[in-house]
Amino acid sequence: MALDINSVSKKFDKQIVLDNISLQIPEGSILGLLGRNGIGKSTLINSMIDLLPLDSGTISYDGKSLIEDELEVKRNLGIVGEQNQLVEEFSGINYLNFVGELYKVPSSELKSRIESLVSFFFTDKDVLKKRISSYSTGMKKLIGVCAAVLHTPKYLLMDEPFSGLDAVATQKLVQFIKNYQNGDRVILISSHILYHLEKVATDIAVLNEGKIVYHNSLDAFTSEGKAELDKALLDLLVVEDVQMDDLSWIQ
Numbered sequence: 001m002a003l004d005i006n007s008v009s010k011k012f013d014k015q016i017v018l019d020n021i022s023l024q025i026p027e028g029s030i031l032g033l034l035g036r037n038g039i040g041k042s043t044l045i046n047s048m049i050d051l052l053p054l055d056s057g058t059i060s061y062d063g064k065s066l067i068e069d070e071l072e073v074k075r076n077l078g079i080v081g082e083q084n085q086l087v088e089e090f091s092g093i094n095y096l097n098f099v100g101e102l103y104k105v106p107s108s109e110l111k112s113r114i115e116s117l118v119s120f121f122f123t124d125k126d127v128l129k130k131r132i133s134s135y136s137t138g139m140k141k142l143i144g145v146c147a148a149v150l151h152t153p154k155y156l157l158m159d160e161p162f163s164g165l166d167a168v169a170t171q172k173l174v175q176f177i178k179n180y181q182n183g184d185r186v187i188l189i190s191s192h193i194l195y196h197l198e199k200v201a202t203d204i205a206v207l208n209e210g211k212i213v214y215h216n217s218l219d220a221f222t223s224e225g226k227a228e229l230d231k232a233l234l235d236l237l238v239v240e241d242v243q244m245d246d247l248s249w250i251q
């Protein structure tokens with residue numbers, strides 16, 4: 001299996017966040033990772049990129065682990081973090097060049113890749129000459145997306161990629177993700193914005209109380225498109241009707 005998460009556990013002090021989780025993701029998938037706030041989606045993604053050490057279990061990419069075959073795996077890995085980890089002192093253009101050089105994208109190729117990404121995602125290209133620290137939240141997110149794909153990684157992991165994006169940028173990102181998936185790649189997206197996720201995901205995994213409680217196709221999850229993704233999720237998580245009695249004071 002292309003991406004193999006095998007018996008992974010992680011706790012913070014006594015709080016068990018990932019409890020012996022296994023998840024196999026084949027090439028061609030765009031997996032939507034769902035779950036309530038604070039349930040462990042970012043913890044799982046951060047463990048997948050070795051930002052957080054696991055307590056037990058293994059994560060492998062084409063049979064290779066990020067710990068034992070670091071460079072080889074990193075060459076095939078692109079990450080859009082929930083908190084953009086950008087070097088904000090750089091201008092957007094300089095940052096993208098820096099990342100591309102880090103990944104050893106040939107310089108002629110790098111120039112045209114940056115130009116085409118920037119033209120696609122940004123209306124005002126001149127803004128890319130300014131320091132990233134002056135960018136809006138959405139612009140930082142878009143720079144993060146551009147940086148993550150410059151080396152055309154096989155594995156693209158995106159933690160809340162739609163957050164902070166306006167309607168136009170969101171539509172572009174949806175279009176971009178669909179086109180990025182060429183059948184040989186694995187894309188994992190954690191998102192609460194189900195309306196957009198529904199447009200790209202081929203499969204859905206739901207994390208709850210430390211476990212993967214659902215993993216199947218998007219169609220199966222929404223009963224072949226008969227239900228909305230958020231309705232299907234609420235049904236699965238059995239969310240009780242919210243009682244507002246204690247909040248009568250807000251009136």
Ligand SMILES: Nc1ncnc2c1ncn2[C@@H]1O[C@H](COP(=O)(O)OP(=O)(O)OP(=O)(O)O)[C@@H](O)[C@H]1O
Pocket residue numbers: 012017035036037038039040041042043044
């Ligand atoms: N470095 C850390 N130290 C201690 N606890 C942590 C750490 N990182 C995450 N946690 C805890 O682990 C739990 C899962 O957090 P995580 O950020 O993975 O959730 P999430 O599903 O991504 O949430 P959200 O959808 O709100 O972004 C939370 O209770 C959080 O407080």
